[in-house]
């Protein structure tokens with residue numbers, strides 16, 4: 001950073017500190033101050049659903065960080081409904097939110113509401129999921145979504161030593177919700193590792209649910225990331241294609257909510273942890289899935305420490321408030337059809353049974369008692 005830029009950055013940080021200080025005193029006063037409670041620091045957070053543990057943690061954590069900095073925060077959950085999310089965002093803008101943090105239910109449909117928000121000078125941060133088809137997304141903060149899938153594919157590859165295997169090893173691939181921009185990145189990361197083994201016959205897909213290329217990923221997508229839909233899809237595959245003692249060896253599940261459904265299906269089809277139990281991947285380190293990992297019902301999860309995502313978005317908001325350059329580390333990957341959105345990508349990591357204590361519990365991400373330890 002040049003000296004001038006440093007001074008500007010410091011001055012801007014000072015302004016931010018002052019504006020936060022004024023928020024603090026205003027929020028305690030009964031009126032008269034020039035700024036409303038929260039002053040300029042007024043943030044609307046729009047999360048997709050409370051039905052998944054991660055979004056509850058994401059929302060609460062970011063809200064707490066912002067409120068500690070005396071920002072006014074409106075945190076809403078959209079119950080996985082697009083219309084609900086749109087009206088919640090409209091209300092936030094009408095209520096004075098100048099920064100919107102949005103984890104989209106459907107990444108394709110928010111352009112009009114974001115255009116309205118832009119007219120009110122809002123800055124828009126896409127949280128975890130990209131929002132497509134709009135020039136109005138200013139920044140994107142997420143984990144490296146391609147890498148999430150790659151870690152799942154590489155896990156399967158190394159567990160089965162695919163490079164030296166002859167097969168045939170049976171695999172059932174699943175993909176995430178077709179309306180979630182992340183889902184294609186997860187699938188592509190995994191399929192780039194696994195498809196060559198499908199093509200060479202080392203891996204076989206008895207159900208035929210095997211996308212010929214990454215572009216076909218949505219054909220095996222599970223709408224809304226719903227556990228019950230994953231479960232019934234797995235029930236169908238098992239009852240139609242695994243008859244006469246055939247066993248499935250691997251299930252590529254893009255996340256933990258699908259894995260939970262798939263595991264329930266396996267259980268009701270008589271699979272039990274042990275030699276014949278398939279490898280199953282996941283993502284998120286949800287408590288139920290960590291428990292499943294400890295119990296041998298799930299092989300791994302890709303852990304995204306969502307606390308670091310919240311902190312990164314908090315940093316972005318501070319930088320925006322300060323009029324400073326916003327820190328990003330990727331300006332190439334996330335083209336939303338209108339622009340390449342400047343992004344900050346965080347690193348996901350694999351968690352297996354032996355890592356639960358050291359990575360998840362020791363870091364405070366989950367409590368030992370949450371997973372029966």
Ligand code: BGC
Pocket residue numbers: 052054128129180182183225255256257283284
């Ligand atoms: C998130 C995942 C999550 C999934 C379902 C994705 O956009 O990146 O962490 O498992 O949505 O909520």
